[in-house]
Amino acid sequence: MLxxxxxxxxxxxxxxxxxxxxxxxxxAVAVYMCAGALGFGVFFALQSSGLIAMNGxxxxxxxxxxxxxxxxxxxxxxxLCVGGFYAIFWSKGGQTLGMRAWRLKVQHPNGQNLSFITAxxxxxxxxxxxxxxxxxxxxxxxALQDKMTRSEVVVLSVEANxxxxxxxx
Numbered sequence: 001m002l003x004x005x006x007x008x009x010x011x012x013x014x015x016x017x018x019x020x021x022x023x024x025x026x027x028a029v030a031v032y033m034c035a036g037a038l039g040f041g042v043f044f045a046l047q048s049s050g051l052i053a054m055n056g057x058x059x060x061x062x063x064x065x066x067x068x069x070x071x072x073x074x075x076x077x078x079x080l081c082v083g084g085f086y087a088i089f090w091s092k093g094g095q096t097l098g099m100r101a102w103r104l105k106v107q108h109p110n111g112q113n114l115s116f117i118t119a120x121x122x123x124x125x126x127x128x129x130x131x132x133x134x135x136x137x138x139x140x141x142x143a144l145q146d147k148m149t150r151s152e153v154v155v156l157s158v159e160a161n162x163x164x165x166x167x168x169x
Contacts, residue, residue, distance in 0.1 A: 016102050017143070020096070027098065031082050036078055052070075055067070087123060092113070099153075103155055105153065105154055109151075126144070
């Protein structure tokens, strides 16, 4: 969705991004815990129904953590859930809840919201947040993930950050 009104806002500084990341890390931990509980519940149900054998392990958690294939799928599930949290928020409205609190929005330079695929690419290029350090060594206030996905994080005015604008409308 295109919102050309948001195309002219200034780019966010490293400090503002860091503030939003602190807020969002709390939400990411909550998503991590919920995804972990759901994933463990499904694994427990599969083991209880006899579809997965205990293979000499005393506890289901031991089986999950000490069997590389099960542990790998479990960690992949959790990573997809946490990554999906960011990708959905970025592609639907351009803001996570932490970004909203700091009046930040991720978008293309013309104000257009990111596609879900571009948001996923942005997650990969962010290198777990390390890509934001790129802002410190250049003057254009673009992080590595901004450059690689042709996007930017802008600081919205109080009015532009109101709920009616949250979905890019």
